[in-house]
Amino acid sequence: MTLPQFRFHPDPIATGAIKKSDKACQCCGKARGYIYTASFYSRDNVTDICPWCISDGSAAKKYDGSFVDDYPLLEAGIPMALIIEICERTPGFVSWQQEIWQTHCDTACEFHGDAEKHELEKWDNDSLQQFLTEQMLDEKLWEAIVQHYEKGGDPAIYKFKCPICGKFIYSIDFS
Numbered sequence: 001m002t003l004p005q006f007r008f009h010p011d012p013i014a015t016g017a018i019k020k021s022d023k024a025c026q027c028c029g030k031a032r033g034y035i036y037t038a039s040f041y042s043r044d045n046v047t048d049i050c051p052w053c054i055s056d057g058s059a060a061k062k063y064d065g066s067f068v069d070d071y072p073l074l075e076a077g078i079p080m081a082l083i084i085e086i087c088e089r090t091p092g093f094v095s096w097q098q099e100i101w102q103t104h105c106d107t108a109c110e111f112h113g114d115a116e117k118h119e120l121e122k123w124d125n126d127s128l129q130q131f132l133t134e135q136m137l138d139e140k141l142w143e144a145i146v147q148h149y150e151k152g153g154d155p156a157i158y159k160f161k162c163p164i165c166g167k168f169i170y171s172i173d174f175s
């Protein structure tokens, strides 16, 4: 069985948002071999959702829930159709604080999971300075963060990619 495609979260297995599991999906009742592991915001306590019920919007509809916080996307002025696609039909991700889905070129970015340590070490100075300014970090602190960085650790650094210009956008998240 091939997983549904999520254009804003192209490899949810690699990011850990979806994992292999024998569990039955709470929404459709079927055990289809994969279960979603990250955030779902709903008044109901929904723990097991399959990727197909994410992709077709049925879980978001049934539980009046969302996988991603829409606020940062609304603030960024992204077209409503894309916001709905991301919040209601795209796997989210696990974060320490409320997640902020990144935007660039007036569109939403693709989520690519935790950044690799080696990519953080080889940023050019312009990208680094821009990142430090945006995140309000000083360079000394950043050096210490990179030195101790581990994927899935604290702080977490997430990698996004702009689907228009191809630029990688990073965000940092502390516990």
Ligand SMILES: [Zn+2]
Residues within 6 Å of the ligand: 025, 026, 027, 028, 029, 030, 049, 050, 051, 052, 053
């Ligand atoms: Zn399902």
Ligand SMILES: [Zn+2]
Residues within 6 Å of the ligand: 104, 105, 162, 163, 164, 165, 166, 167
């Ligand atoms: Zn861009």
